[in-house]
Amino acid sequence: MEKKQKLLLGLTSTPMILIYVMAVFCLIAALRQPAFLSPATLINLCRAGIFTMCFAICEMVVIISGGIDVSFPAIGCVAMYVPMWLYNHDMGVDSVFFFFGVAMLIGLVFGILNGVLVSFLKLPPLIATLATSSVASGGLIMLLGTREYTSLPPSLDALYSVNLITFTDPATGFKYPLTILILVPVFLCIIVALIMKYTMLGRGLYAIGGDKNAARVAGFNVIVLQFIAYIFCSVMASATAMIYTTLMHSSTTTALMGEEMIIIAACVVGGCRLTGGHGSVGGTILGVLLITLVRNNLNMLGIPTSWQTFAVGLVLLLGAVLSSIQARRIEKMGKI
Amino acid sequence: MANEVFLKLSGIKKSFGGVHALRGVDLEIRRGEIHCLAGENGCGKSTLIKAISGVHEPDEGTIWIDGEEMKHMKPMDAIGKGIQVIYQDFAVFPNLTVAENIALNGELKNKSKFVSWRDVHEVAARAMSQVGANIDPDVRLERLSVANKQLVAICRAIVNDAKLLILDEPTTALTAREVEKLWAIIRSLKEKGIAIMIVNHKLDEIYQIADRLTILRNGAYISSGDISEYDQARFTRDMTGHDIVEDKYAPEKSSEEVLRVEHLSRKGSFEDVSFTMYRGDVLGITGLLGSGRGEIGEALFGLAPADSGTIVLNGRTITIKSVSDAIANEIGYVPEDRLTQGLFMDRSIQDNTIAASIRAYMKGGKLDEKGMEDATNRWIKEIDIKAPSPKPAVRTLSGGNAQKVVIAKWLNTNPKLFILDGPTVGVDIGAKAEIHAILHDLAAKGIGIIVISDDLPELVQNCNRILVMKDGRCTGIIDNSIDEVSLGKMLIGA
Amino acid sequence: MNNQKAGTARRLPDTHILTIIGLMALVLIMMLFLQPGNYFSLKNARSMIYQFPEYGILAFGMMVCMIAGGIDLSLVGIMNFTGVIAALIVKHMVPAEGGPMTAAAIILAVAAAIVIGCACGAFNGFIIGYFHIPAMLVTLCGLQLYTGLAYGITGGPAINGMCDAFKAISNGSIAGIPYVLFIFIAVFLLVTFVMKSTVFGHEIYFLGSNARASRYSGINTLKVTIMTHAFSGILGGISGILITSHLNSAKSSNGSTYTLLTLLIVVLGGVHPDGGKGKVLGVTLSTILLQLIANAFGLLHMDDNAKTFVNGCMLVAAxxxxxxLDKRAAKRN
Known part of the structure; x- marks a missing residue:
């Protein structure tokens, strides 16, 4: 009896439901467009998912710690724009380390700002990071102006041309290269998963997300832990923004704005609770996969791409409602 | 070893902004004893715990732990000395598993950087076998019952090598069976030489478990000694500063029926409860936690409606399926937890007073500001709420006055039936008597008053009839000629 | 709320309102030195009045939700969605030759915007109240949904070229006073009345101060949550009309900075992010203060992005x- 119940619970758990939804999505897409079932789709999906995945992991860490960060797109924009601006004004060296170093340094500065506002001054995280966002974005354009850098410095261009594998479509002869930068989200996921599970740092983040007061009584340093979450988020988001510039050949002051919606959607769909303490790397990966699938392959279902925003909203809504229903179901099962 | 003193306090004084919370407290706790700290609410028990655990530094006085004088003690020092406090909310993590909750503090104490899940499970299993707990270590804590959460908190405390375990009101949220189990665990810990201090104010429970007793009143040390030195009279006198009052509530007999409840049931809460109240009656409902005593009140007020049964109020049969049904039928309800369920702490006395009756002040499409203010002023005068005007926020009031505001909120709806769950919890003695007088006045006016409480002396003195609940069933309705000790025995079914 | 004012025994005027008035005086004095001629002109005053009502009304919506203990991040989405609907109605139903049908079509457009705004808000409120999902998440999701609807309907490009009568709503004036000022004052009076003199308004404050105690006092919390967000949605619909008329264009991405701006207005105006506290007057004054600042920036030829930067800083400062203030109040008790 108990085994049966456990099996049923497993089959109707949130991750499994995500997998069903994705399977159905792919099935319909494949039936409508047989071309969907080709390595090319997979490679495109991977390429499109690189940034979403990295950003989502950053956001996940903050959400688990009981906060939220909506400032990373703006911070990312500063981090991708400033190094290019410096380089184009002859103030930088042409080195991958320089670009990524400057980007991450910028991330660090804004991460500290977020950390001070949220953990030290105890401001509501949403409003505080929204303020950081406008400070970053407004300040950037005010000081450095707005233009688009579309040509990469040679060092980044070299990075861009390194591919893991290249798939050539036998029918059309199109080439689909898979960039080496795909390894960044892969390693990031592995490392963050290990940290969250096997270090006191990770468990501390879960602990403060679950109950701040209990964490304080137990002897966790709540302020430091929150600081780490926000700094990690900003620094990694900045590095991700630099990857974006490399892959997209573009660096503008507004490229990433609005991205926070999709990222938060991916986290929530993947099982993070905005109240903190819940969420996992595995779930977030599923959430990102679903969102990326919906974003990039809507037309495969015969829905015009102009409905993409709406579709993402719908996925987020259903994800939120689903997790609420799941929580209620577990509550109904009674206390033990 | 048994008589060796582990913790000694002498002349502890502590004040907050001119308010003396502790005015010279002495306390001695020996190894391997179960020591009860008793006192009415607001006597300084929680401040004393915080002084012992290093959260508050006392203004004056000395603390010796294990014979060593402690100066400027911090929480970590106290933990290092083996003092573990289990607070009423347990301070556990709802989102983490049982095993992790038990082992996490130890890992923190060792300053380890990494988590070995094998160790975590081992530690948890060891701790659970020590106290005889049997909980699935991989279940998230949010799924546990209160009793099991408490077990986890106890496991966590002994993992950290506790020498003195302090439990703050550990039985308030436990059912009778769970209390028995807790006592068994505590006795087994005592066998292991751990000193235990229990904060409690229920005489029957203290007799069951304590070896020695210390009583505080109003922040001052009153008396201390072996449990055998205390009889009921001395206990009450030391607790309250008064002798037992013998005048019990006795209304004039009346045959005018106010409320009749027949075969009221709610699945999983209570079954087949019937009673009748006449004009002037104050009905007490008591029972241990989980006996269904509070659930009857919630059902009558529509918070958790009954599945079946009839309710006849003033000769009219009514159905209550929601709170609005209850209010439409002129029923008022003072909830158990004043702070989170009863009051809007940051709103004014006026807002709180009219919260349940605001619709009555809609006049000509507009709220009648003056009417609301007048009504509030009237209640301030009538039930003697100590406040300069209707405007200050309720947060600024004392417990007793805040409770009067909750009462005023419902009186302002002109209730025909008034249910109060724990009406005098956290209320000082003076205000307590005033609240009881208000209730007796109302009963005399023909309003049905139901007092739900586990404070047996209060019930015996202030209700003329008492309904006893056990395991969801009514085991008897008795008049108040019973004394509280026999009533206490009835509760556990002895 | 006068009972707020008397929270302290000595009946001090509200600190937030004093701060805002002080800041207004500061801005005016600064401009007196920097740009006396341009700033203190009738023309400038009028240009300011044309601008602030659309986001001022939006800020009232944010205020209502925040007092109820939530937040409404979907307001900009509602504004653009209703704006698109109104624009479509005006474009398709107003006959080219004018006539009485014009008025009917415009009234229909306005009514549609308000009804749809109300429905969007009620939907938010239902999801929040029924499923117990944080308002922040639900309205973030609502923002995406309503923006997505607007985008899906228009397919991307803006709807332009509304008839003159519709444009006049936000751009016309009578005796030199813009219509929008009257609309804003009407909305201000309505919101003040609702918050101060109706049961619903009081229930919003109760819900925001203690949701559980509200339930235990017989307040139907689901109903109040739905009504609160529906009210906010109606205000979003009104803003939708104003901005569409003002810009003579409706699209999904108009007013994208308004979320931050309304949050800033509301927090600066003394609404507590945890709910339960806040006054209509404070929010109104802070709307006007921000317009004074924005206008000063414009006249000093400062970049628009400088405004974003300053707004962010001010939000933190507020x-x-x-x-x-909380700490000081806590100390006093």
Missing amino acids: LLLDVY
């Missing part, structure tokens, strides 16, 4: 003021 929150810090709140923290400070």
Whole structure:
């Protein structure tokens, strides 16, 4: 009896439901467009998912710690724009380390700002990071102006041309290269998963997300832990923004704005609770996969791409409602 | 070893902004004893715990732990000395598993950087076998019952090598069976030489478990000694500063029926409860936690409606399926937890007073500001709420006055039936008597008053009839000629 | 709320309102030195009045939700969605030759915007109240949904070229006074009345101060949550009409900075992010203060992005003021 119940619970758990939804999505897409079932789709999906995945992991860490960060797109924009601006004004060296170093340094500065506002001054995280966002974005354009850098410095261009594998479509002869930068989200996921599970740092983040007061009584340093979450988020988001510039050949002051919606959607769909303490790397990966699938392959279902925003909203809504229903179901099962 | 003193306090004084919370407290706790700290609410028990655990530094006085004088003690020092406090909310993590909750503090104490899940499970299993707990270590804590959460908190405390375990009101949220189990665990810990201090104010429970007793009143040390030195009279006198009052509530007999409840049931809460109240009656409902005593009140007020049964109020049969049904039928309800369920702490006395009756002040499409203010002023005068005007926020009031505001909120709806769950919890003695007088006045006016409480002396003195609940069933309705000790025995079914 | 004012025994005027008035005076004095001619002109005053009502009304919506203990991040989405609907109605139903049908079509457009705004808000409120999902998440999701609807309907490009009568709503004036000022004052009076003199308004405050105690006092919390967000949605619909008329264009991405701006207005105006506290007057004054600042920036030829930067800084400062005031109040008790 108990085994049966456990099996049923497993089959109707949130991750499994995500997998069903994705399977159905792919099935319909494949039936409508047989071309969907080709390595090319997979490679495109991977390429499109690189940034979403990295950003989502950053956001996940903050959400688990009981906060939220909506400032990373703006911070990312500063981090991708400033190094290019410096380089184009002859103030930088042409080195991958320089670009990524400057980007991450910028991330660090804004991460500290977020950390001070949220953990030290105890401001509501949403409003505080929204303020950081406008400070970053407004300040950037005010000081450095707005233009688009579309040509990469040679060092980044070299990075861009390194591919893991290249798939050539036998029918059309199109080439689909898979960039080496795909390894960044892969390693990031592995490392963050290990940290969250096997270090006191990770468990501390879960602990403060679950109950701040209990964490304080137990002897966790709540302020430091929150600081780490926000700094990690900003620094990694900045590095991700630099990857974006490399892959997209573009660096503008507004490229990433609005991205926070999709990222938060991916986290929530993947099982993070905005109240903190819940969420996992595995779930977030599923959430990102679903969102990326919906974003990039809507037309495969015969829905015009102009409905993409709406579709993402719908996925987020259903994800939120689903997790609420799941929580209620577990509550109904009674206390033990 | 048994008589060796582990913790000694002498002349502890502590004040907050001119308010003396502790005015010279002495306390001695020996190894391997179960020591009860008793006192009415607001006597300084929680401040004393915080002084012992290093959260508050006392203004004056000395603390010796294990014979060593402690100066400027911090929480970590106290933990290092083996003092573990289990607070009423347990301070556990709802989102983490049982095993992790038990082992996490130890890992923190060792300053380890990494988590070995094998160790975590081992530690948890060891701790659970020590106290005889049997909980699935991989279940998230949010799924546990209160009793099991408490077990986890106890496991966590002994993992950290506790020498003195302090439990703050550990039985308030436990059912009778769970209390028995807790006592068994505590006795087994005592066998292991751990000193235990229990904060409690229920005489029957203290007799069951304590070896020695210390009583505080109003922040001052009153008396201390072996449990055998205390009889009921001395206990009450030391607790309250008064002798037992013998005048019990006795209304004039009346045959005018106010409320009749027949075969009221709610699945999983209570079954087949019937009673009748006449004009002037104050009905007490008591029972241990989980006996269904509070659930009857919630059902009558529509918070958790009954599945079946009839309710006849003033000769009219009514159905209550929601709170609005209850209010439409002129029923008022003072909830158990004043702070989170009863009051809007940051709103004014006026807002709180009219919260349940605001619709009555809609006049000509507009709220009648003056009417609301007048009504509030009237209640301030009538039930003697100590406040300069209707405007200050309720947060600024004392417990007793805040409770009067909750009462005023419902009186302002002109209730025909008034249910109060724990009406005098956290209320000082003076205000307590005033609240009881208000209730007796109302009963005399023909309003049905139901007092739900586990404070047996209060019930015996202030209700003329008492309904006893056990395991969801009514085991008897008795008049108040019973004394509280026999009533206490009835509760556990002895 | 006069009972707020008397929270302290000595009946001090509200600190937030005093701060805002002080800041207004500061801005005016600064401009007196920097740009006396341009700033203190009738023309400038009029240009300011044309601008602030659309986001001022939006800020009232944010205020209502925040007092109820939530937040409404979907307001900009509602504004653009209703704006698109109104624009479509005006474009398709107003006959080219004018006539009485014009008025009917415009009234229909306005009514549609308000009804749809109300429905969007009620939907938010239902999801929040029924499923117990944080308002922040639900309205974030609502923002995406309503923006997505607007985008899906228009397919991307803006709807332009509304008839003159519709444009006049936000751009016309009578005796030199813009219509929008009257609309704003009407909305201000309505919101003040609702918050101060109706049961619903009081229930919003109760819900925001203690949701559980509200339930235990017989307040139907689901109903009040739905009504609160529906009210906010109606205000979003009104803003949708104003901005569409003002810009003579409706698209999904108009007013994208308004979320931050309304949050800033509301927090600066003394609404507590945890709910239960806040006054209509404070929010109104802070709307006007921000317009004064924005206008000063414009006249000094400062970049628009400088405004974003300053707004962000001010938001933090306003929150810090709140923290400070809370601490001081706590100490006094």
